Amino acid sequence: MVKIDPSEITPEHLYLSRRKFIKAAGAAAAGALALAACGRQDVPEEQATSEQQGAPSPTPEPMQPAATPDVTKPPATTPEVGLTPQASEDELGSPLTSYAAINTYNNYYEFSFGKEEVAAIAKGFESRPWTVEVGGLVANPKTYSLDDLLQFTQEERIYRMRCVEAWSMVIPWLGFPLGDLLREVEPTSEAKYLRFETLLDPARMPGQRSPGLDWPYVEGLRLDEAMHDLTILATGLYGKPLLPQTGAPIRLVVPWKYGFKSIKSIVKIDLVAEMPTSLWITQSPAEYGFYANVNPNVPHPRWSQATERRIGKAGRVKTLMFNGYGEEVSSLYEGMDLATWF
Ligand code: MTE
Numbered sequence: 214m215v216k217i218d219p220s221e222i223t224p225e226h227l228y229l230s231r232r233k234f235i236k237a238a239g240a241a242a243a244g245a246l247a248l249a250a251c252g253r254q255d256v257p258e259e260q261a262t263s264e265q266q267g268a269p270s271p272t273p274e275p276m277q278p279a280a281t282p283d284v285t286k287p288p289a290t291t292p293e294v295g296l297t298p299q300a301s302e303d304e305l306g307s308p309l310t311s312y313a314a315i316n317t318y319n320n321y322y323e324f325s326f327g328k329e330e331v332a333a334i335a336k337g338f339e340s341r342p343w344t345v346e347v348g349g350l351v352a353n354p355k356t357y358s359l360d361d362l363l364q365f366t367q368e369e370r371i372y373r374m375r376c377v378e379a380w381s382m383v384i385p386w387l388g389f390p391l392g393d394l395l396r397e398v399e400p401t402s403e404a405k406y407l408r409f410e411t412l413l414d415p416a417r418m419p420g421q422r423s424p425g426l427d428w429p430y431v432e433g434l435r436l437d438e439a440m441h442d443l444t445i446l447a448t449g450l451y452g453k454p455l456l457p458q459t460g461a462p463i464r465l466v467v468p469w470k471y472g473f474k475s476i477k478s479i480v481k482i483d484l485v486a487e488m489p490t491s492l493w494i495t496q497s498p499a500e501y502g503f504y505a506n507v508n509p510n511v512p513h514p515r516w517s518q519a520t521e522r523r524i525g526k527a528g529r530v531k532t533l534m535f536n537g538y539g540e541e542v543s544s545l546y547e548g549m550d551l552a553t554w555f
Contacts, residue, residue, distance in 0.1 A: 298385035298451060303371045305537060307523070307530075310382035312451045314525050319458040320376065321477060322426060323411065323418035335457035338417060340478065343462050349483035350404035353397065359462050363448060365389035370445055372468035374475070375507045375536045380522045386466055387449035392440045400436060400484045407434045408489035409465060410481040426492060432476040433489035433503060434467065435545075443468055443541055446479075469538040471505045502555035504546075507536035511552050 302308050319331040324338075341359060348354035367387050375381045413429035415421040421428045438444060447466045448455060455461040460477025467474050473493055493501035500514055509519045509532035520529040535542055546554070 298371065299369060300371060300385075303373060303383050305373075307373065307383045308526075309371065309385055310523075310525050315382055315384055315450060316456055316458055318524055320378075320472065321420075321458055321460070323420040323428070323430065323478075324458070325420060332456070332458040334419065338457035338461070340455075340457065340462040343480075345463065345479055345482060347394065347398050347482045347484075349408075349485050350401045351484050352399035352401060355398055357394075362389075362394075362446070362463060365393050365446075367448060368445075369452075370443075370466075372443075372466060373536055374466075374468065374472050375521055375532065377471035377473055377501070377505070377513065377518075379516060379518060379520065379532075380524055381530075382524050384450055385452075386445060386447040387452065388445040388447035388466065390442055391444045391446050391465070392442065394446065395436075395440060398484075403486050404484035405436055406485050406488055407436065407439045408481075408483045408485050409433065409476045409479050410483075411476055412478050412480045427495050428492075430476055430492050431489065432465065432474055432491050434465075434474070435488075436484070437545055438467065438542075441542060441545065443538060469506060469535040469542045471507055473501065474505050504551075504554050506542075506546070506551065506555075507532060508534060508551055508555070510534075511555055 298309060300309075317332050318328050320328060321331045321335065324331045324335040343359045345357045345362065346354075347357065367389055370386045370388065371383065372386060373381055373383050409432045411430035412418065413421065415428075420426075434444070445466050447460070447464050448462060450459065455464065457478075460475075460479075463479055464477040465475050465479065488503055491501070491503065494503060507518075512518055518532055521532050522529050533539070
């Protein structure tokens with residue numbers, strides 16, 4: 214079990230909340246308006262069915278309709294929440310998604326394509342011992358054990374997560390800035406990108422035994438995106454270690470990008486010179502790009518990205534550019550045509 218003393222988390226959390234609160238004051242007003250203005254009747258038909266169509270979908274067949282989980286009753290497998298987050302909402306005033314919903318509505322194709330059965334199928338997945346090998350174009354390659362990774366100061370970060378399928382959650386993550394780890398391994402001047410890999414182990418991950426996707430799950434970031442303070446490696450949420458379904462023992466969280474960038478159960482991080490090819494780019498290059506920045510103005514080829522369904526809440530909310538983190542990250546993309554670089 215990860216032991217995190219709340220006293221370690223609070224100062225950083227308060228610091229972050231204050232900083233984001235000040236920066237987001239304008240956006241908060243806009244966000245409140247959006248919440249009030251959005252109703253289910255405004256939702257175009259294709260928007261309402263994007264999740265049923267199962268994106269990112271490895272098969273041409275639509276997946277089974279995914280019903281909204283019942284977030285009022287936690288499943289029997291969900292342990293009691295140990296550490297209460299320091300706030301009950303994000304900096305835009307959106308309430309946290311419940312612990313039960315975060316852990317029972319999951320995209321984790323290594324276990325299942327059915328969001329609501331991932332938790333049951335992944336139950337018992339052993340994530341200790343675990344190592345993450347960090348190498349490539351670095352001065353100090355290192356293989357980190359989970360205990361090594363937990364030595365980095367763990368912070369609480371409340372982030373919105375916007376899935377490309379047009380649903381979203383507000384999650385109180387525990388983790389540490391990826392930049393802290395990168396400073397330790399010292400990328401060389403040739404390193405321009407990071408390439409992340411999930412565990413490849415069909416014996417333990419039944420989804421990897423079915424044809425369809427080119428395993429292992431691979432994702433990538435540009436080095437400056439990876440060094441950005443908002444980018445974290447998460448080890449827990451709601452003050453508890455990650456469960457298998459949310460990517461135990463360690464996953465990436467990049468809150469201004471669509472959720473598929475936030476690769477789970479990472480075993481390898483390579484610093485590389487060329488833009489890596491992700492699993493989704495290999496699968497469907499017309500639908501999933503490398504950048505995948507949340508952008509309400511660029512529809513997915515099969516549905517609009519203008520609004521999203523906040524899990525556990527009725528109706529839809531407007532999707533914000535960069536998922537509401539534009540003030541912090543838009544400078545990373547200066548001069549780029551964000552409609553083309555999707
Ligand atoms: N990482 C791996 N290895 N396998 C996956 O199937 N799904 C991605 C991302 N990371 C996925 C993954 C997608 S599409 C989303 S939206 C988020 O994880 C979902 O995270 P959650 O299940 O914790 O909500």
